[in-house]
Amino acid sequence: xxxxxxxxxxxxxxxxxxxxxxxxxxxxxxxxxxxxx
Amino acid sequence: xxxxxxxxxxxxxxxxxxxxxxxxxxxxxxxxxxxxxxxxxxxxxxxxxxxxxxxxxxxxxxxxxxxxxxxxxxxxxxxxxxxxxxxxxxxxxxxxxxxxxxxxxxxxxxxxxxxxxxxxxxxxxxxxxxxxxxxxxxxxxxxxxxxxxxxxxxxxxxxxxxxxxxxxxxxxxxxxxxxxxxxxxxxxxxxxxxxxxxxxxxxxxxxxxxxxxxxxxxxxxxxxxxxxxxxxx
Numbered sequence: 001x002x003x004x005x006x007x008x009x010x011x012x013x014x015x016x017x018x019x020x021x022x023x024x025x026x027x028x029x030x031x032x033x034x035x036x037x
Numbered sequence: 038x039x040x041x042x043x044x045x046x047x048x049x050x051x052x053x054x055x056x057x058x059x060x061x062x063x064x065x066x067x068x069x070x071x072x073x074x075x076x077x078x079x080x081x082x083x084x085x086x087x088x089x090x091x092x093x094x095x096x097x098x099x100x101x102x103x104x105x106x107x108x109x110x111x112x113x114x115x116x117x118x119x120x121x122x123x124x125x126x127x128x129x130x131x132x133x134x135x136x137x138x139x140x141x142x143x144x145x146x147x148x149x150x151x152x153x154x155x156x157x158x159x160x161x162x163x164x165x166x167x168x169x170x171x172x173x174x175x176x177x178x179x180x181x182x183x184x185x186x187x188x189x190x191x192x193x194x195x196x197x198x199x200x201x202x203x204x205x206x207x208x209x210x211x212x213x214x215x216x217x218x219x220x221x222x223x224x225x226x227x228x229x230x231x232x233x234x235x236x237x238x239x240x241x242x243x244x245x246x247x248x249x250x251x252x253x254x255x256x257x258x259x260x261x262x263x264x265x266x267x268x269x270x
Contacts, residue, residue: 002076002078002079002081002082003079003080003081003083003148004081005080005081005082005083005148006081006082006083008082008083008086008144008145008147008148009082009083009084009085009086011144012083012085012086012089012090012141012144012145013067013085013086013089015137015140015141015144016063016089016090016093016137016140016141017063017064017067019133019136019137019140020060020063020133020137020246021060023130023133023250024056024057024060024250027052027056027250027253027254027257028053028056028253030257031049031052031053031253031256031257034045034049034257034260034261034264035046035049035260
């Protein structure tokens with residue numbers, strides 16, 4: 001029988017998604033700022 | 038006075054497109070892992086963290102760090118600021134990948150090993166690499182002279198690259214909980230075909246995301262430097 005640990009998978013995906021998304025957003029905002037000058 | 042910021046803007050546009058494609062790719066990878074990849078019998082659903090953890094670690098150790106080291110060496114040799122700019126971009130994105138590896142590892146470890154963290158060789162050296170990268174960014178932020186900043190930070194990044202083979206070999210050198218490589222090893226990959234397919238998609242997606250973020254970060258620095266040069270003139 002498989003262990004019941006799906007919540008860890010969901011937590012892992014949320015954490016990794018948040019890290020990359022937040023960094024991408026920070027880059028996009030920085031790009032917008034430098035383009036505006 | 039008109040500013041010539043053309044190349045930087047074009048690089049930013051390219052980086053934006055690649056980054057968005059990379060993020061969409063990560064979302065698609067998660068769907069592929071969840072819906073179209075079998076559940077590992079012993080580890081259960083938590084094993085699916087593998088499809089984001091391993092590609093992030095592979096891009097960090099085998100693309101981001103070697104590239105940062107190579108660009109830093111080229112800067113030390115040729116003193117061309119473009120290499121330093123690009124090295125700073127690959128190091129910054131590499132730090133984000135390192136954070137993703139360090140965050141997902143414990144979430145996977147808790148249900149499988151029964152602990153969030155252990156001072157295993159690979160985990161400890163990866164944490165050490167993360168602190169070294171933080172030191173790299175702190176040093177860069179504290180130095181105003183671009184030549185001095187490039188020279189000092191290049192030395193730190195090369196020290197980071199020296200850690201990479203130790204991180205890779207740590208699972209062979211020291212007894213610990215972290216499993217041995219299943220892809221980057223002399224024999225054939227020890228993974229069922231459906232899992233291997235998802236993992237290979239993961240490699241492609243995270244390479245694309247890395248390329249997009251580095252391009253975007255490099256473009257931002259190009260425009261910044263062009264503005265500073267124009268202001269100084």
